[in-house]
Amino acid sequence: MAKIGNIDVGDFPLLLAPMEDVSDPPFRALCKEQGADVVYTEFISSEGLIRDAAKSTMKLDIYEKERPVGIQIFGANLESMLQSVEIVEKSGPDIIDINFGCPVKKVVSKGAGAGILKDVDLMVSLTKAMVEHTKLPVTVKTRLGWDHDSIKILEVAEKLQDVGCQAISIHGRTRAQMYKGEADWAPIAEVKNNPRMHIPVFGNGDVDSPEKAMEMRDSYGLDGAMIGRASIGYPWFFREVKHYFKTGEHMAPPTLEERVDAARRHLQMAIDWKGERLGVFETRRHYTNYFKGIPHFKEYRMKMVTSDDSIDVFKAFDEVEKEFAGYEFA
Numbered sequence: 001m002a003k004i005g006n007i008d009v010g011d012f013p014l015l016l017a018p019m020e021d022v023s024d025p026p027f028r029a030l031c032k033e034q035g036a037d038v039v040y041t042e043f044i045s046s047e048g049l050i051r052d053a054a055k056s057t058m059k060l061d062i063y064e065k066e067r068p069v070g071i072q073i074f075g076a077n078l079e080s081m082l083q084s085v086e087i088v089e090k091s092g093p094d095i096i097d098i099n100f101g102c103p104v105k106k107v108v109s110k111g112a113g114a115g116i117l118k119d120v121d122l123m124v125s126l127t128k129a130m131v132e133h134t135k136l137p138v139t140v141k142t143r144l145g146w147d148h149d150s151i152k153i154l155e156v157a158e159k160l161q162d163v164g165c166q167a168i169s170i171h172g173r174t175r176a177q178m179y180k181g182e183a184d185w186a187p188i189a190e191v192k193n194n195p196r197m198h199i200p201v202f203g204n205g206d207v208d209s210p211e212k213a214m215e216m217r218d219s220y221g222l223d224g225a226m227i228g229r230a231s232i233g234y235p236w237f238f239r240e241v242k243h244y245f246k247t248g249e250h251m252a253p254p255t256l257e258e259r260v261d262a263a264r265r266h267l268q269m270a271i272d273w274k275g276e277r278l279g280v281f282e283t284r285r286h287y288t289n290y291f292k293g294i295p296h297f298k299e300y301r302m303k304m305v306t307s308d309d310s311i312d313v314f315k316a317f318d319e320v321e322k323e324f325a326g327y328e329f330a
């Protein structure tokens with residue numbers, strides 16, 4: 001049974017990865033309904049938070065139904081990170097997660113995200129200060145290292161644990177790899193097998209089938225799997241993995257009706273949360289995957305991704321439901 005601080009997250013939990021512009025409250029709620037055991041917000045800038053930037057503070061919203069939920073923040077300045085902890089706490093998350101893995105230039109160039117992998121001492125002292133500044137469990141998400149020649153994850157994980165980090169999620173790539181190549185889970189397993197480690201070690205990177213999740217559990221012995229891209233537009237991934245664990249068999253894919261229902265609810269929750277314009281706009285990225293595999297779908301997809309009025313998008317959902325009723329997904 002894995003525990004993050006005092007939070008029981010079950011046996012081999014499946015965690016929804018933090019994903020910018022994806023892991024928002026509506027999407028997290030859908031993933032939670034479909035079996036995600038822990039969900040994380042997208043990363044939130046500590047500098048944005050302390051300046052009360054509307055874009056950052058909006059990302060702090062959480063729904064009761066998605067708990068346990070972790071809010072992820074990034075930054076490299078101690079004062080800003082500590083102030084952010086206080087702001088984040090007011091939203092009442094269950095976990096505060098620190099992003100030490102984001103590879104994008106604008107984050108890394110400020111020494112934040114994966115940039116901090118070049119300065120392990122700072123990474124550890126920031127984590128320590130944050131742990132001491134809050135009663136909430138602090139977790140870390142990071143990568144194997146800066147580049148292939150500087151992989152120090154074994155040492156890093158131990159040091160983070162020693163200063164009170166309550167769980168670590170490791171993406172099996174270096175910063176230099178960005179998203180290229182295959183994620184390497186062997187160094188993550190080394191972290192887990194270090195006899196000094198006692199906090200949960202969650203594996204991340206390329207879990208895109210129930211078999212891979214099982215491999216992470218059984219061959220690599222990790223404590224849970226963090227899932228990102230496989231869930232985008234496909235929140236059912238979580239239940240499919242769980243079904244496979246339980247029965248050894250693949251679950252039938254979601255029916256057309258389930259997909260239309262998810263799309264409808266996703267859009268409605270998004271509108272309720274951030275208003276008509278943003279709700280319509282930001283839910284578009286999910287539709288392709290929701291309806292993947294349906295032949296001659298372009299006409300409907302175009303309506304969904306080009307209409308600015310939610311009424312037209314909802315109409316497109318109704319049309320799809322009628323037109324493709326009973327369609328059998330492979």
Ligand SMILES: Cc1cc2nc3c(=O)[nH]c(=O)nc-3n(C[C@H](O)[C@H](O)[C@H](O)COP(=O)(O)O)c2cc1C
Pocket residue numbers: 017018019020021022041042043072099101102141171204205206207226227228229230
């Ligand atoms: C669109 C997108 C946005 C992401 N945003 C974040 C983020 O905000 N914070 C973070 O720690 N990782 C972020 N990541 C990385 C994912 O959390 C995850 O580590 C990565 O996608 C590998 O896992 P996967 O192969 O299951 O997708 C993002 C990834 C994607 C694809």
